[in-house]
Amino acid sequence: QVQLVQSGAEVKKPGASVKVACETSGYAFTTYYIHWVRQAPGQGLEWMGVINPSRGTTFYVQKFQGRVSMTRDTSTSTVYMELSSLRSEDTAVYYCARGGSSSWYRDFDYWGQGTLVTVSS
Amino acid sequence: EVVLTQSPGTLSLSPGERATLSCRASQTVSSSYLAWYQQKPGQAPRLVIYGASSRATGIPDRFSGSGSGTDFTLSISRLEPEDVAVYFCQQHATSPLTFGGGTKVEI
Numbered sequence: 001q002v003q004l005v006q007s008g009a010e011v012k013k014p015g016a017s018v019k020v021a022c023e024t025s026g027y028a029f030t031t032y033y034i035h036w037v038r039q040a041p042g043q044g045l046e047w048m049g050v051i052n053p054s055r056g057t058t059f060y061v062q063k064f065q066g067r068v069s070m071t072r073d074t075s076t077s078t079v080y081m082e083l084s085s086l087r088s089e090d091t092a093v094y095y096c097a098r099g100g101s102s103s104w105y106r107d108f109d110y111w112g113q114g115t116l117v118t119v120s121s
Numbered sequence: 122e123v124v125l126t127q128s129p130g131t132l133s134l135s136p137g138e139r140a141t142l143s144c145r146a147s148q149t150v151s152s153s154y155l156a157w158y159q160q161k162p163g164q165a166p167r168l169v170i171y172g173a174s175s176r177a178t179g180i181p182d183r184f185s186g187s188g189s190g191t192d193f194t195l196s197i198s199r200l201e202p203e204d205v206a207v208y209f210c211q212q213h214a215t216s217p218l219t220f221g222g223g224t225k226v227e228i
Contacts, residue, residue: 044221045166045211105214105218107156109177
């Protein structure tokens with residue numbers, strides 16, 4: 001069955017970086033786009049960007065450009081999201097989610113369990 | 122950016138009642154690109170409806186979606202205790218992909 005399993009919770013100081021892993025299984029890794037979505041405490045969902053695991057190409061929301069990097073490791077079917085220059089407003093649960101196969105303009109049919117990133121001095 | 126406005130913010134109903142959730146877009150969204158997600162406390166979102174009206178795998182038939190253009194609706198015909206959650210609509214037609222603010226369904 002399709003699974004997206006994320007790395008564990010992180011606590012970081014302002015200005016630091018965090019790298020969250022999303023290990024996938026149960027389907028052909030390079031076939032489906034992987035998106036990243038975050039949710040601040042008690043808030044809604046915010047889309048951060050997407051990666052094509054086949055080519056490694058990415059698209060980032062303008063708000064995060066320059067601070068976010070999405071990469072993948074095809075040997076382990078894992079996607080990574082790194083966010084730098086962390087500030088308190090980045091405290092959130094970060095989710096990876098599977099998108100479409102032929103286009104990233106698709107709904108998200110499977111989600112990781114989420115990774116809580118806390119930014120605090 | 123397409124802004125999605127969901128209403129009401131909170132819906133309090135009794136078991137067996139019908140729940141009607143609204144999602145209004147700031148500009149026309151093709152029906153093929155409108156989805157609904159259910160998020161229970163402490164859990165990741167789960168796809169409920171895709172293409173505005175198609176139920177995702179494993180979703181009970183008491184859930185239905187409808188609408189077009191700028192107005193979309195998620196209905197739960199007979200509310201069950203396990204339906205308590207926050208429901209988000211999403212448009213994936215144009216970048217950036219956006220979500221509504223959510224409707225909390227309480228029993």
